[in-house]
Each structure stands twice: as structure tokens, then as C-alpha cells.
Amino acid sequence: MMTGRATGDYTAPVEDYLKVIYEIERRGGAAGTNDIAQQLSIAPASVSGMVRRLADQGLLEHERYRGVRLTDAGRRVALLTIRRHRVIEAYLTHALGYPWDRVHDEAERLEHAASDELIDRMAAAIGEPATDPHGAPIPTRWGEIDEGPHLGTIAELAPGQRCRVVRVSDDDARRLRYLGEVGLIPGAEVVLVSRAPFGGPLALLVDGVEHAIGPALASHVMIETSG
Amino acid sequence: MMTGRATGDYTAPVEDYLKVIYEIERRGGAAGTNDIAQQLSIAPASVSGMVRRLADQGLLEHERYRGVRLTDAGRRVALLTIRRHRVIEAYLTHALGYPWDRVHDEAERLEHAASDELIDRMAAAIGEPATDPHGAPIPTRWGEIDEGPHLGTIAELAPGQRCRVVRVSDDDARRLRYLGEVGLIPGAEVVLVSRAPFGGPLALLVDGVEHAIGPALASHVMIETSG
DNA sequence: ACGCATATTTAGCACGTCCTAAAAATCGAA
DNA sequence: TTCGATTTTTAGGACGTGCTAAATATGCGT
Numbered sequence: 001m002m003t004g005r006a007t008g009d010y011t012a013p014v015e016d017y018l019k020v021i022y023e024i025e026r027r028g029g030a031a032g033t034n035d036i037a038q039q040l041s042i043a044p045a046s047v048s049g050m051v052r053r054l055a056d057q058g059l060l061e062h063e064r065y066r067g068v069r070l071t072d073a074g075r076r077v078a079l080l081t082i083r084r085h086r087v088i089e090a091y092l093t094h095a096l097g098y099p100w101d102r103v104h105d106e107a108e109r110l111e112h113a114a115s116d117e118l119i120d121r122m123a124a125a126i127g128e129p130a131t132d133p134h135g136a137p138i139p140t141r142w143g144e145i146d147e148g149p150h151l152g153t154i155a156e157l158a159p160g161q162r163c164r165v166v167r168v169s170d171d172d173a174r175r176l177r178y179l180g181e182v183g184l185i186p187g188a189e190v191v192l193v194s195r196a197p198f199g200g201p202l203a204l205l206v207d208g209v210e211h212a213i214g215p216a217l218a219s220h221v222m223i224e225t226s227g
Numbered sequence: 228m229m230t231g232r233a234t235g236d237y238t239a240p241v242e243d244y245l246k247v248i249y250e251i252e253r254r255g256g257a258a259g260t261n262d263i264a265q266q267l268s269i270a271p272a273s274v275s276g277m278v279r280r281l282a283d284q285g286l287l288e289h290e291r292y293r294g295v296r297l298t299d300a301g302r303r304v305a306l307l308t309i310r311r312h313r314v315i316e317a318y319l320t321h322a323l324g325y326p327w328d329r330v331h332d333e334a335e336r337l338e339h340a341a342s343d344e345l346i347d348r349m350a351a352a353i354g355e356p357a358t359d360p361h362g363a364p365i366p367t368r369w370g371e372i373d374e375g376p377h378l379g380t381i382a383e384l385a386p387g388q389r390c391r392v393v394r395v396s397d398d399d400a401r402r403l404r405y406l407g408e409v410g411l412i413p414g415a416e417v418v419l420v421s422r423a424p425f426g427g428p429l430a431l432l433v434d435g436v437e438h439a440i441g442p443a444l445a446s447h448v449m450i451e452t453s454g
Numbered sequence: 455a456c457g458c459a460t461a462t463t464t465a466g467c468a469c470g471t472c473c474t475a476a477a478a479a480t481c482g483a484a
Numbered sequence: 485t486t487c488g489a490t491t492t493t494t495a496g497g498a499c500g501t502g503c504t505a506a507a508t509a510t511g512c513g514t
Contacts, residue, residue: 013471033492046472048493053470065479065492095322096348106345113336121323240501260462273502275463280500292462292509 005080005116012112015081016040017050018059021070022078026147030067076143083139084111084119086132089170091122093133100133100185101176116141134176135167135186135222151222154184154202155215157192163223164189175220182211184221232307232343239339242308243267244277245286248297249305253374257294303370310366311338311346313359316397318349320360327360327412328403343368361403362394362413362449381411381429382446384419390450391416402447409438411448 010018020039024031033051037044055062059074070078088107092098098106120141123129131137139145151166165188168179179185183206193203193210201212237245247266251258260278264271282289286301297305315334319325325333347368350356358364366372378393392415395406406412410433420430420437428439 011470043473044492050471092345096345096352098348102344106342109340109342110337113340115333115336117329118319118323118333121325125323238500270503271462272504277501
């Protein structure tokens with residue numbers, strides 16, 4: 001059984017396409033050309049050509065004008081790429097003191113160059129963590145992942161409710177830096193004190209400290225209600 | 228003064244060309260098209276085109292049919308690439324337990340993806356070593372390097388002479404593995420016991436243990452005669 | 455000084471990835 | 485159901501990097 005990866009089996013753009021298609025599928029079902037283009041910051045027309053090549057390689061199935069769906073092979077490549085990304089993020093924070101708002105960009109480049117051996121050594125060196133610094137689950141070296149139950153966000157919390165932060169969006173460094181300053185990191189205990197009307201700020205107790213944040217920000221903080 | 232590097236300023240092939248041209252220059256003077264092609268394992272015809280582009284970018288000077296010479300800008304890019312390579316090699320051995328015969332290939336890919344910040348953090352984490360695991364000097368973050376005096380090799384040693392291994396060639400994993408088995412690693416104390424005629428084996432004492440190696444291998448072990 | 459071996463360059467092509475502009479398919483609303 | 489807005493695809497092109505085959509320059513030995 002082949003589980004390994006000869007580094008360079010796939011180009012960096014190919015891995016990036018599969019990654020974003022995986023994420024789009026995970027949320028919404030089939031991935032449209034436009035969604036993919038937007039996530040990758042390229043023109044939609046560029047996606048059509050690449051999608052054909054990926055379909056030819058058996059990494060996804062494409063119904064013209066209707067969207068794209070990963071094959072098992074494509075999903076596996078996506079998950080192994082995501083594993084590399086998240087192990088690198090975790091390693092950079094735990095072993096090299098990186099601030100959590102700078103690990104994403106570094107991992108975005110290293111994920112295409114790191115061998116499976118390096119990733120496994122990194123994971124072992126920091127104790128095989130289950131999630132990356134933003135709380136996203138790390139797939140196994142065999143391309144399996146436990147996405148866990150669907151998570152709510154602080155934006156959906158009712159006043160008085162208590163919860164624990166499980167995960168935050170990692171795609172914006174400035175947002176991450178601010179979340180860190182406010183203490184909204186995975187593991188934090190949060191109580192929603194009150195919610196101002198008309199999309200106003202949410203008053204929170206974050207590990208006992210009061211903070212007020214906007215609802216847009218709150219929707220990026222995923223939680224588990226603890227009672 | 229600009230000392231940093233915006234990752235991706237140069238493509239991986241460009242960095243590779245500049246690296247090998249630097250190494251060829253260091254040994255022999257001007258780098259010929261054929262030498263470059265051989266080091267990169269590509270066709271000589273492919274080199275001509277790239278050399279023109281690199282000259283256009285001011286990274287080297289090219290006299291038609293006569294060879295190539297790095298500009299200061301080109302040498303700087305080469306040395307910063309070499310720095311990334313060697314710091315990564317040192318980090319992989321010291322922090323992640325990589326065997327020294329496997330660090331080269333990994334570094335060859337990561338050197339094009341790692342940011343200066345990552346490299347500096349790696350170097351700091353292992354105590355800012357002066358050389359990589361093979362004894363090659365690590366350039367500073369400003370692109371300066373101390374190549375040190377010209378080194379002899381075990382192949383040139385006279386019987387009875389004693390020396391210390393300073394550096395070994397790192398471009399062949401099998402050779403490195405064997406050198407490691409024999410103990411011919413930087414820092415080892417070596418005495419040449421005898422040399423068989425007609426290109427025969429050299430009898431050595433490596434840190435007190437007897438070994439016999441061929442002259443081809445011996446020429447890849449660089450030394451400092453200690454008296 | 456000439457001719458030949460060798461080194462180098464040019465010409466022409468391929469592939470992957472991106473682009474813009476234009477054409478075509480789909481979907482929703484009147 | 486038909487039209488207009490939106491989405492997607494096609495057409496045609498650019499760029500970087502590689503290839504082979506053919507042309508050309510260099511330099512050495514006689």
C-alpha cells in the first residue's frame with residue numbers, strides 16, 4: 001500500500017487548488033470556478049484550464065458549468081498538503097517561538113517543499129499535537145482527518161451563555177494578532193455578557209477579562225458551548 | 228540599507244544557477260556554460276538562455292563564448308541562498324536528529340521557501356553554528372562569508388602525517404553515509420599510515436581506528452594539517 | 455596558419471501557469 | 485418563457501524554464 005509521497009509529485013499550484021477545493025467542499029458542497037478563483041486570488045478563466053488538467057489526472061471530477069468535486073485521490077493529496085501546513089504551523093509556534101499570526105504565510109510556502117520525513121519528525125518533536133495553533137485539526141500521515149462536529153461561533157451566542165474557544169479563522173494575520181491581544185485563542189473560556197442591538201459590539205468575559213468586539217470578528221471565533 | 232529578502236524575489240531555478248556559479252567561481256575562476264549545465268544536470272543549451280536573463284537582471288556578467296562572472300548583486304543572492312541551505316542542514320541535524328547524509332536533499336528544496344526570519348530563528352535555536360554538518364562555512368545574514376584558507380585533502384597527505392578533518396563534500400548521500408561509518412567527519416583526527424602504489428588504498432588511523440579507503444574518496448575529505 | 459575537436463549559441467518547440475477579451479451556458483425574475 | 489445578469493468556458497497570448505538539432509565560435513595541435 002502506498003502511503004508516502006515522493007516530494008514533488010505535484011506542483012505547488014496543484015496542491016493549492018486541491019487545498020482550497022477541499023475547504024470549499026467542506027463548507028458548501030460542490031466548488032464553483034468562481035469560488036476557487038477567489039480563494040486563490042487568480043482569474044476565473046485561469047481556473048477552467050487547471051481544472052481540466054486536474055480532472056485528466058484523476059484528482060477531481062468536473063461537470064461543465066456545474067462545479068468540481070474531489071476524487072478520493074484528490075482529497076488525499078489535499079489532506080496531506082493540509083497536514084504539512086498545519087504541522088509546520090504547530091512546529092513554528094512550539095519549537096521556534098513564532099507568533100501565531102505569522103505562521104500561516106511561512107507554512108504556505110514550506111508545505112510544498114517539506115518531505116513527509118521532515119513533517120513526521122517535526123510532529124514527533126512537539127508531541128504529535130492534534131490541532132494547529134488556530135485549533136484546526138491535523139490530518140494523520142495517512143490522509144485521514146477528524147473534522148469534528150459542526151462548530152458555532154461567538155456571534156451566535158446568547159447573553160449569559162458560557163463557552164470555550166475551539167478554533168479561529170487563520171486567513172488574516174491582522175485579525176489573528178488582534179484576537180491574540182484580546183485572548184481569544186483556542187482554550188479560552190468566554191462568557192457573553194451582552195449584545196448591543198443593530199450589529200453593535202458584543203461584551204465578553206475572556207478568561208475573566210472584559211472585552212468588546214464586533215460581530216464580524218465574533219463570527220470568526222469557533223466555540224464549543226460548555227453548558 | 229536593504230539587507231533582507233522578500234521571499235520569492237528570485238525563482239528557485241535562478242537561485243540554483245547563482246549557487247552553482249558561485250561554487251564554480253570559487254574553485255576555478257570563470258564559469259563556463261558546460262560546467263553550469265553539468266552541475267545543474269540540464270542541457271548546455273538551456274543554460275545560454277537563462278544566462279542571458281540573469282545578465283539582463285544584473286546578477287552576472289556574460290562574455291559571449293567566454294563564460295560568466297557574478298556581479299556583487301548576484302554573489303549576494305548566491306550567498307544568502309547558501310546561508311539558507313547550510314543553516315537548514317545544521318538545524319535538521321542538531322534539532323531534528325536528521326542523519327547527515329539526508330540533510331542535503333531536504334535543504335535543497337527548503338532553501339527556496341524559507342524566509343530570512345525562519346532561518347535566523349533556526350540559527351539562533353542551535354547556537355549560531357559557524358559551519359554546516361559537513362564543515363562548510365555558513366554565510367552571515369548579510370551575505371558575507373569566510374571561506375578560510377585553501378584546504379588540502381587526505382589524498383595529498385604524506386605517510387606518517389597527522390591532520391584534522393575540517394570539511395567533506397556533501398553532494399553524494401552514499402559517499403556521506405560511508406564517510407560517517409568510517410568516522411571521517413569534521414573534527415576527526417587522522418593519521419595516514421601508508422599509501423599503496425598505483426592508486427591503491429590509503430591506510431588511515433581515524434580517531435585511533437584503522438581504515439583503508441580509496442584515493443577518490445580521500446580527495447573528498449578536506450583537512451588541516453596539525454603538525 | 456589551418457583544420458578539427460570542443461564549447462557555445464541560436465532556432466524552434468513543449469509544458470505549466472497565468473492573463474484579458476469574447477463567446478456560451480445557466481439561472482432567476484418578470 | 486424569455487430576457488438579462490451571472491457564471492463559466494474558449495481563444496489567443498505571455499513568461500519562465502526546459503528540450504533537441506543545427507549553426508557557429510574558439511582554441512589547440514601540427
